[in-house]
Amino acid sequence: MKLTIKILKGEEYVIDTTDESTILDIKVELERKSAIPVEHQKLLLVGKTLADEKTVASYGSIKDGTKLTLVVKKPDSLRDVIQRHFKKYLQEEQSQRLTNEFMKDFDGKIQQLSLDDLEKIASDILAKKGQRV
Template identity: 45%
Template sequence: MRITIKILKGQDVTLDVEPHTLISDMKKEIESKLNIPLPEQKLLLLGRTLKDENTVSAYPNLHEGCKLNLVVMRPRIEGLREILQKSFRKYYNEPQADNLVIAFMTDFETNLKQMSVDDIERLSESLLGV
């Protein structure tokens, strides 16, 4: 069966898979076609992460012509929390900065959980001016 892998702000790739194909084997094929290292790949089906040790048949919604989203998780240089800490500490004392970071991250995570992958893609495109 043919499955399309959709990459945020990238090209689509089509894979030929069988019901017994492991998700990890799909990721290896993606690595060879797109040069995206395995540890940086996260495959999503309907917003849920596919587990490497499972086969295609473990996911009933994964069928011929299905589209999976590939999230590329680049190695973290510096996370949002660390950037916020540095920024807030310029203007506030440490306990105040910590409280602001906690409040910001809680609000950010709540809002992010309410967004679909398509919402995130549209937001990314608008922020990048694409």
Template identity: 40%
Template sequence: MKVIVKKLQGGECILEVLPTTHIFEIKRQVEEKLHIPVEEQKLLFLGRTLVDEQTIQAYPTIKDGTKLNLVVKKPEGLHEASVKHFKKMGMTDGEALCAANRLIKIVQDKFNRLSWDDIDRLSLDCLLDETGQPRAPIDADGDCDDMYSL
């Protein structure tokens, strides 16, 4: 059967699914077609969130041609992601928060030392990386292994 996944901010895709298809698999297909990471997706049907571990058949009102709504969750910022990471590494809440604050300060200090040319190259590299394009080779006369000194 076909289901239509409609992004609330615009855009949609049509997916071929089976009743035994898990919601998580639908999210993976959406990631491929709409380039939205699975962890940023929330699928809704009739205002209710679909559970990743459930299959289509767990929702009997989903039929051929049903539209599912896709909400794109805001990705975590560096601070939130680093706190979560430090907690997973065994730190207490307080330790993780302090470590995340130190990390943010280090990144800000390092970024403030970059020249406009460095920022331009870093931005271009990030854009190329997001689109999967290869980076141009670095000039042979550059003697710094870490172009951005991060």
């Protein structure tokens, strides 16, 4: 079966799938076609979020030719990720203080990097993703 995935900014992609495919399988295929990471994808059917672990068949209204909407989620900032992690183990005040200290130290280390260092880091990251600089 073919599903059309409409991205809010206008592009559309056609994905070949089966009833046994999971929503995550669709997202992986969409990542290959669109280069939008799976973790930034949110698929909607008539405004309702589709769960990654469910199959196409579990949504009775998904048929051949169904159009799904893709919302691209903004990734969390480093500060938010660090603070969320600290909150798992510490109280709010402690997690804020440690997050601030971490970010201050991180920013200081970034400031010490040369442009050559930054270019090498960027090249390494792109190479890991299979892209060229």
